[in-house]
Amino acid sequence: MKLGLVLHEVHRGENSLARMLTRLSATHKTDHEVHHVARDIAEWSHQHVRELAEAAAHHGVRLDDEPRQEPAAAEWLREKTGELVGRRPETGLLLLRDLRRTYLKAAEVSVDWELLAQTAQAAKDAELLALTKRCHPQTLRQERWANAMIKVVSPQVLTT
Amino acid sequence: MGRTDRIAEPWGRRTPYARGEAWPARVDTRLADGLAPEDVDRWVQSASILHSNGDGLDIAVKDGRIAGVRGRAGDRVNHGRLGPKDLFGWQANASPDRLRRPxxxxxxxxxxxxxxxxxxxxxxxxxxxxxxxxxxxxxxxxxxxxxxxxxxxxxxxxxxxxxxxxxxxxxxxxxSTAAEALKESFACDGQPGSYTDIDHADTIALFGHNMAETQTVLWTRVLDRLAGPNPPVVVCVDPRPTPVARAATVHLAPRPGTNLALMNGLLHEIIRNGWTDEDYIDRHVTGYGELRERLEAYTPEHVADICGVPAEQITGTARLLGTAERLLSTVLQGFYQSHQATAASVQVNNLHLVRGMLGRPGCGVLQMNGQPxxxxxxxxxxxxxxxxxxxxxxxxxxxxxxxxxxxxxxxxxxxxxxxxxxxxxxxxxxxxxxxxxxxxxxxxxxxxxxxxxxxxxxxxxxxxxxxxxxxxxxxxxxxxxxxxxxxxxxxxxxxxxxxxxxxxxxxxxxxxxxxxxxxxxxxxxxxxxxxxxxxxxxxxxxxxxxxxxxxxxxxxxxPCDYTGITYAKLRGSGGIQWPCDEDHPEGTERLYADGAFWSRPDYCESYGRDLITGAPLEETEYRALNPDGRAVLKAASYFPPHEAPGGDHPFALITGRTLYHFHTRTKTARAPQLQAAAPEVWVEISPRDAAAHGIGEGDLVEIGTPRGTVRARARISGIRDDVLFLPFHYGYWDTGGGDGPDGAGRAANELTITDWDPVSKQPLFKTAAARLRRVEAGGGPAPAPTTTASAPATAGTVPATRGGAAGEAEDDLPATPTGGSR
Incomplete structure (x- = not known):
């Protein structure tokens, strides 16, 4: 069974999505909504990492239950840089680039949750299926959020 | 005809009435000194402009100048009454420092x-x-x-x-949170309730709404019910000891930023006890399953921990709300300007939807506005x-x-x-x-x-x-x-x-x-x-x-159809409620009377948003909710505010308003009676916190957040421990600074955080972490009114707020009621 492979993939993806959201939050501190909401919903991915590790353990797969965090110093540096350049129009383009990456990462994680759900269905694994039902909708909300922010920001960035 | 000091008694004389009766008229008049009503050249129809209540009034004109105001007895909103800001605020029109040229x-x-x-x-x-x-x-x-x-x-x-x-x-x-909460639940803006619901309600719940100070005449209507036979139960949710809290049957003072958890806890109890209208839910509502699932975690004990409110108070309040037969709820800035604003306000709509209490006399929601x-x-x-x-x-x-x-x-x-x-x-x-x-x-x-x-x-x-x-x-x-x-x-x-x-x-x-x-x-x-x-x-x-x-x-x-209204029809009228069209030529008192909502996908104003991320739903997602003509129950989980008190900044700072001022005082500071009642910024501190910092009444203190500092005189009030309150009205135009601080800050918004509710995009003025230090002795009480939420913790310890002769207005009780409920 390739379940271990899929679990590893979702776990890796959630860690990476959480880091991306945390970086997005720090880099774009002067875009206040992005700053706050990205941090709020990074917490969903952290929670997913913990739940994945717990479920994986029941299947004999070892995954770290501690979400990988960015070092505090790096985050501080990112925030300060963000504040310094936050008044320049180029920050709009950078924001758009980072939102686009976040959206694509969330879409990737979403596909992996789909794979996990299908695997759980086929294996008649109720516990795993419940896990995907809890977590996957939040991944979709992260994806939709990034998409919605792109919709709001892009006309201003690309036409003025 | 009587005269009352309306600075000392902002709500004026009582005219008690019973449930279901018409609210008696009381005509309030204030004219320029020495001017008698018979000397007035013309009375010109208008309504009040310094709050959102919409009190009908006539402007007195003498020699081409505004010379006073008089409430319109036949107006459906106020039945002749006016609040202090209406009675005195008109003087600002004639200020010598009005702008006259570009x-x-x-x-x-x-x-x-x-x-x-x-x-x-x-x-x-x-x-x-x-x-x-x-x-x-x-x-x-x-x-x-x-x-x-x-x-x-x-x-x-x-x-x-x-x-x-x-x-x-x-x-x-x-x-904007009022509008957004309505859009989330009903897929369209539009106030479901009517002020006349106060006449019929057996329970009135005010969620973060200091009605006594923000809509004084509406509160007068509540006070008159409270003074009459079979008075309503009043529920107040507010961290401050507002006049509403003092009149309330039960007062919950949650930690700032925890409204959603509190609402989830109340709904959890109401549903657990079966105080729901299952038939109404079946026929008119969608999303009940998800709501129940989401509420499972919000037991009274869990919510008590989050909100700092006793669990028994939560169960007791849920019983009052759950067993009310005619429930009126109102919501304002305590919810709208706080953490998870829309999600919390939506739960008030949910309360009415699961109880099937909309569109009937006494059963209404008023998601209030702040401005006229x-x-x-x-x-x-x-x-x-x-x-x-x-x-x-x-x-x-x-x-x-x-x-x-x-x-x-x-x-x-x-x-x-x-x-x-x-x-x-x-x-x-x-x-x-x-x-x-x-x-x-x-x-x-x-x-x-x-x-x-x-x-x-x-x-x-x-x-x-x-x-x-x-x-x-x-x-x-x-x-x-x-x-x-x-x-x-x-x-x-x-x-x-x-x-x-x-x-x-x-x-x-x-x-x-x-x-x-x-x-x-x-x-x-x-x-x-x-x-x-x-x-x-x-x-x-x-x-x-x-x-x-x-x-x-x-x-x-x-939905907001005005086609049945003309200027001619409004002249002499007591106000007309939209929608007003061919089918409703006299307007519409309550929306959603038959459980029919404006939520059809091709008609609705909004497909809604994600209550946590704020992302708009797309049409296909909205259609999947099957909202065809139904209201939508939306649920959300609580999470802590972005700037939680702790460490160097142990206080939760909330900002807000006082009865005597409006916005940044451009008008109210130019009305002498209003300015004298609240002449300068102050900060409210609980007795315990004041003692811990060695602060006495009237001492000068400094409040700081990562954004800046403000200096204000301390009023030791009955506010919740660990919470500070600053009125936001005071800026710099009447100081040496002009457009900004010249030395210490005076404006509360020097301190507030740039953060907004991602759903309604309303800024959060009631969640910031602050520090406090005493600067020096004050030499007298703080310049804060005693008639309002800023009353001292111990009554009689500071001189009472009075207007004296200058604050007097006439109040006339006509022999026959001319107002009447429509």
């Missing part, structure tokens, strides 16, 4: 000029920017205090003429909405709007939600908005994190136009200042928080060369020569009544 910046200074020079400058800069940077380089930030005709004209110019998506009101700060004409900002499309509650995501709606305006649909930006105010300031900060036109509002005092706001507004690259009656803090930073006529000096309609439309007629000429906002906008449209598809003028009107007729056409067939 000003332009020359060599760094603002100098007087004529209208042509000022407007040519505005028009020229508009044209330049349109050519060089496109329409998205221009933004408009308006208010909740103009008239419907003016908002509609501005919307037509901005959205249909220039084609910018950047038009919002300061209503963003006061009422906020409802019109929303309806007319000047508050980040589209006119007539059209849905920006629905192409058919936008095509219909283009038909009304006779423009190409592509000319009206609708590729994203209309830009909200805080986002506009961000675009100005990063330099993509280069012209900002601010009308009737004072962001240099009222927006969060003032140091940042001042730095945005004073950039050289930003062309700032300010249209106001006074040289406000914001106007001092402008490139062009346009002197505006105000209430009493121009004609127009406005709509209060329970959908009552009033006509406000011009009583006197504006000072100097000041012009109405409508004239200014029309002049701008002419200078830019905006045209419709057939080459006709885009703005085909020049006077208020013609603009109103234009707005009526735009509202036709939409």
């Amino acid at each position: 000003l332009v910046r020359q060599g760094g200074e603002l100098v007087e000029t004529d209208w042509d020079t000022a407007m040519d400058r505005v028009a020229a800069r508009t044209r330049e920017l349109m050519e060089e940077r496109g329409p998205s380089s221009i933004g408009f930030y308006t208010t909740g205090q103009l008239f419907a005709e003016e908002y509609y004209t501005l919307t037509l110019i901005a959205r249909g003429g220039i084609g910018t998506n950047h038009l919002d009101g300061n209503t963003r700060l006061c009422t 004409t906020a409802q019109n900002t929303r309806e007319c499309g000047a508050n980040g909405d589209m006119p007539g509650f059209r849905n920006w995501e629905n192409d058919a709606h936008m095509a219909d709007l283009a038909r009304v305006w006779n423009v190409d649909p592509l000319n009206i930006p609708h590729y994203a939600p209309p830009t909200h105010a805080l986002q506009m300031f961000r675009y100005a900060e990063e330099g993509s908005i280069r012209m900002l036109w601010i009308s009737g509002t004072n962001p240099a005092v009222s927006l969060p994190e003032l140091r940042r706001i001042r730095s945005v507004l004073s950039q050289d690259r930003l062309f700032l136009v300010v249209q106001d009656a006074f040289l406000t803090e914001t106007a001092r930073l402008a490139d062009v200042v346009l002197p505006a006529a105000i209430w009493g000096e121009k004609t127009g309609t406005f709509t209060n928080a329970d959908r009552t439309v009033h006509l406000s007629e011009k009583a006197v000429e504006p000072p100097g060369e000041a012009r109405s906002d409508l004239e200014i906008f029309c002049d701008y449209a002419r200078r830019l020569d905006f045209r419709d598809k057939d080459g006709g003028p885009l703005v085909p009107w020049n006077d208020p009544e013609a603009a109103f007729e234009g707005w009526k056409e735009c509202s036709r067939g939409r």
Whole structure:
């Protein structure tokens, strides 16, 4: 069974999505909504990492239950840089680039949750299926959020 | 006829009445000193402008000047009563420091000029920017205090003429959560309830709503019920000991930022006990399953931990709300300006939906407004909405709007939600908005994190136009200042928080060369020569009544239908509630009477948003909820505020208002009685916290957050421990500073955080972490009123707030009630 492979993939993806959201939050501190909401919903991915590790353990797969965090110093540096350049129009383009990456990462994680759900269905694994039902909708909300922010920001960035 | 000191007794004399009876009339009058009613030359119909209640009144005119006001006994809203701000605020119209001529910046200074020079400058800069940077380089930030005709004209110019998506009101700060909560639950804006629900309710619940201070006359109606037979139960949720809390049967004072957890806990108990109307839920509501699932975790004990409210109080309150037979709920800034604003306010709607308590006498929700004409900002499309509650995501709606305006649909930006105010300031900060036109509002005092706001507004690259009656803090930073006529000096309609439309007629000429906002906008449209598809003028009107007729056409067939209203019908009337059309010629008292909601996907104003991320739902997602004519129950989980108290900043700082002032005091500080009642900023501190910091009543203290500091005198009040309250009214125009602090800060918004509810985009003024230190002894009590939430913790320890002879107004109890419930 390739379940271990899929679990590893979702776990890796959630860690990476959480880091991306945390970086997005720090880099774009002067875009206040992005700053706050990205941090709020990074917490969903952290929670997913913990739940994945717990479920994986029941299947004999070892995954770290501690979400990988960015070092505090790096985050501080990112925030300060963000504040310094936050008044320049180029920050709009950078924001758009980072939102686009976040959206694509969330879409990737979403596909992996789909794979996990299908695997759980086929294996008649109720516990795993419940896990995907809890977590996957939040991944979709992260994806939709990034998409919605792109919709709001892009006309201003690309036409003025 | 009696006389009452209305500064000392803001709600005046009691006229008790029983449930189901008509509220007796009481006619309040205040005239200039020495003037008798028979000496008045003319009485001119209007309504109150310094709050959202919409109290009908007549303006007294003597020798071409405003000389007083008198409540209209036959008005459905107030039955003749007026509040202190109405009784005394009119004096500001005649202030010697009104703006009389346009000003332009020359060599760094603002100098007087004529209208042509000022407007040519505005028009020229508009044209330049349109050519060089496109329409998205221009933004408009308006208010909740103009008239419907003016908002509609501005919307037509901005959205249909220039084609910018950047038009919002300061209503963003006061009422956008009300609108959004209604859109989430009912898929459309529109107040479900009516003020007359107070006459019929057996339980009135006020959620973060200090009605006694923000809508004094509405609170008078509650007080009169409380003084009569079979008084209602009153539930109050507020961290401060407001007059509402003092009158309440039960007062819950949750930790700031935890409203959603509290609401979830109350709903959890109501559903667990089966205090629900399953039949109503089956027939009229969708989303019940998800709501129940989401509420499972919110046991009274868990919620007690989060909110710092005893579990028994939560179960007891749930019982009151769950067993009420006629429940009226009201919501305001305590929810709207706090963490998870929309999610918490939506739960109040949910309470009424699961209990099937909507659309019947006494069963209503009032998602309140803060400003007199906020409802019109929303309806007319000047508050980040589209006119007539059209849905920006629905192409058919936008095509219909283009038909009304006779423009190409592509000319009206609708590729994203209309830009909200805080986002506009961000675009100005990063330099993509280069012209900002601010009308009737004072962001240099009222927006969060003032140091940042001042730095945005004073950039050289930003062309700032300010249209106001006074040289406000914001106007001092402008490139062009346009002197505006105000209430009493121009004609127009406005709509209060329970959908009552009033006509406000011009009583006197504006000072100097000041012009109405409508004239200014029309002049701008002419200078830019905006045209419709057939080459006709885009703005085909020049006077208020013609603009109103234009707005009526735009509202036709939409929920806020005005087509049955005319100026003639409003003259002499006691107010008309929309929708008012052929089928409802006298208006509509309550919405959703038969459980039929405006939520059909092709009709609704909004498909809703994610209550946590704020992302708009798309049409397909909305259709999947199966909302066809049903209301939507939306659930959300609580999470802690972004800036939680702790460490160096152990206090939760909340800001708010006091009964005697409105906004940044541009008018109320110029009315001597109101100014004397609350002359200077103060901070409220609990007795325990004051003792811990060695602070006595009236001592000067400093409040700090990561954004700045404010110095204020301490009022030791009954506020919740670990919470500080600062009124937000006090800026710098009447200090040496002018537009900003000269030394220590005075404006509460020096301290507030730039953070907003991602759903309604309303800034959070009630969640910041603060520190406190004593500076020096004060030598007397704090300059805070004793009649209000700022009353001292121990009564009688400081002199009572009084107006004396200057604060007196007449109150007349007519022999036969002329008001009556409709």
